Amino acid sequence: MPTAHPARSPRRRVPRNTLNPDRILDAAITLLDRDGAEAFTMRALAEELGVGTMAVYSHFRGKDEISDAVAQRLLTEIELPAARGGDPGDRIADIVRSLYRLFSEHPSALQLLTSRPMRGDERIVVTDQLLGLLRSAGLGRTEAVRGYLALLQYTVGAAVWTTKGRRRRACEEAVGGQAEAGLPTTRPERHPSLVDLAPEIAEVGDMGPVQFEHGLDCLLRGLLGG
Amino acid sequence: MPTAHPARSPRRRVPRNTLNPDRILDAAITLLDRDGAEAFTMRALAEELGVGTMAVYSHFRGKDEISDAVAQRLLTEIELPAARGGDPGDRIADIVRSLYRLFSEHPSALQLLTSRPMRGDERIVVTDQLLGLLRSAGLGRTEAVRGYLALLQYTVGAAVWTTKGRRRRACEEAVGGQAEAGLPTTRPERHPSLVDLAPEIAEVGDMGPVQFEHGLDCLLRGLLGG
DNA sequence: ACCTGAACACCGTTCAAGT
DNA sequence: ACCTGAACACCGTTCAAGT
Numbered sequence: 001m002p003t004a005h006p007a008r009s010p011r012r013r014v015p016r017n018t019l020n021p022d023r024i025l026d027a028a029i030t031l032l033d034r035d036g037a038e039a040f041t042m043r044a045l046a047e048e049l050g051v052g053t054m055a056v057y058s059h060f061r062g063k064d065e066i067s068d069a070v071a072q073r074l075l076t077e078i079e080l081p082a083a084r085g086g087d088p089g090d091r092i093a094d095i096v097r098s099l100y101r102l103f104s105e106h107p108s109a110l111q112l113l114t115s116r117p118m119r120g121d122e123r124i125v126v127t128d129q130l131l132g133l134l135r136s137a138g139l140g141r142t143e144a145v146r147g148y149l150a151l152l153q154y155t156v157g158a159a160v161w162t163t164k165g166r167r168r169r170a171c172e173e174a175v176g177g178q179a180e181a182g183l184p185t186t187r188p189e190r191h192p193s194l195v196d197l198a199p200e201i202a203e204v205g206d207m208g209p210v211q212f213e214h215g216l217d218c219l220l221r222g223l224l225g226g
Numbered sequence: 227m228p229t230a231h232p233a234r235s236p237r238r239r240v241p242r243n244t245l246n247p248d249r250i251l252d253a254a255i256t257l258l259d260r261d262g263a264e265a266f267t268m269r270a271l272a273e274e275l276g277v278g279t280m281a282v283y284s285h286f287r288g289k290d291e292i293s294d295a296v297a298q299r300l301l302t303e304i305e306l307p308a309a310r311g312g313d314p315g316d317r318i319a320d321i322v323r324s325l326y327r328l329f330s331e332h333p334s335a336l337q338l339l340t341s342r343p344m345r346g347d348e349r350i351v352v353t354d355q356l357l358g359l360l361r362s363a364g365l366g367r368t369e370a371v372r373g374y375l376a377l378l379q380y381t382v383g384a385a386v387w388t389t390k391g392r393r394r395r396a397c398e399e400a401v402g403g404q405a406e407a408g409l410p411t412t413r414p415e416r417h418p419s420l421v422d423l424a425p426e427i428a429e430v431g432d433m434g435p436v437q438f439e440h441g442l443d444c445l446l447r448g449l450l451g452g
Numbered sequence: 453a454c455c456t457g458a459a460c461a462c463c464g465t466t467c468a469a470g471t
Numbered sequence: 472a473c474c475t476g477a478a479c480a481c482c483g484t485t486c487a488a489g490t
Contacts, residue, residue: 019474054476125416135423149430150445153384154379157381158383160383161379190351192354193355194353222447245455277456278457283455283485
């Protein structure tokens with residue numbers, strides 16, 4: 001009496017051809033967004049799909065290949081502003097904003113997107129559009145390339161900050177206690193500015209997108225209005 | 227005949243009290259900087275120290291506690307500019323630059339420093355000094371807090387970018403082939419700006435600190451010179 | 453108190469096997 | 472071709488034991 005799964009899920013055997021790359025990627029993104037990067041496991045992925053662990057290996061070479069495909073797919077979801085006219089500065093802000101939104105909506109995918117080469121057509125289109133807009137805003141050739149990099153670096157940094165901050169806050173709430181917006185106890189003599197600005201620090205601490213907008217404004221002013 | 231380590235290292239038994247928290251943190255940072263974050267393993271750490279895996283647990287509660295302590299220690303290594311006079315803008319740039327340098331010199335520690343609350347006095351001093359300088363540069367209360375955040379976000383993003391780029395480049399070199407500075411093949415009709423600016427892109431691609439400086443200039447101009 | 457190995461519950465992946 | 476479980480080499484950590 002060879003009972004198949006001694007104490008596992010009630011799954012017996014899945015009908016053929018239920019699995020395909022798209023369904024696997026959907027499940028991977030669900031897993032990533034719902035449970036975080038550390039829960040993105042080949043075994044958990046298979047469980048999510050209601051399938052044996054090794055079934056996934058019929059469609060992808062391994063976890064790395066799935067991660068690459070997820071990054072690719074997420075970049076596809078970005079909606080680029082279609083309007084071809086208007087102020088270059090506004091259009092630049094639109095594109096960068098939608099990048100930030102992508103990172104915010106898929107927090108655990110941020111490291112996927114920053115850690116690997118980002119090949120694929122989607123990223124190239126974003127790059128090309130930004131470079132063209134920076135040029136048409138009057139920047140020189142090298143300035144445009146440097147400006148593009150500065151914009152992306154700021155965006156990634158702001159997204160990392162927001163993402164980690166969110167996790168930090170969740171962690172603190174789970175423990176209990178406000179913990180005054182992540183700032184440890186301070187002594188007025190040694191940290192005068194910190195104590196003086198405490199109310200503003202607490203106020204600003206929460207809102208990710210608003211803060212991103214503010215920094216983006218500053219950066220664009222410095223880039224374009226010099 | 228109970229032979230101790232069947233095929234392990236020739237270590238037999240270490241004299242007492244050779245281990246202490248400082249030596250463990252030294253080894254952890256060495257491991258992190260030399261072999262990368264994914265090589266930072268409790269077993270590898272013990273090997274580095276010439277000690278059994280579980281010996282470390284006599285000094286730290288677990289891997290998380292070691293990671294926290296490493297982050298703390300790295301923040302201590304930051305050298306804050308001592309000069310108390312001079313242009314606030316220059317002094318702000320100095321502090322942010324030394325933060326960027328810290329991140330660059332300890333690439334694998336970047337996620338350690340961004341993923342956890344960053345408690346401890348060292349971080350607080352940096353924050354307090356930056357806030358004070360932004361205020362004395364003429365910024366309002368909320369502007370100073372937002373400006374501080376923007377600066378840190380940009381710094382983290384630039385460091386992530388540089389770090390990941392370094393790994394990417396090493397990976398590509400190992401495979402062989404220049405791979406034209408990380409940019410995949412492009413078609414001139416679809417990506418005009420990218421093709422047009424190819425030489426500048428290749429030129430800028432390499433230098434991390436120079437690019438950081440440029441973006442920092444822009445951001446500071448937008449922040450202070452508005 | 454400090455260090456040890458064995459053992460447990462995980463992980464990605466290889467392999468031989470089923471349909 | 473597609474899916475399966477067993478097995479292998481890893482991981483962090485618990486535990487009982489040595490000195």
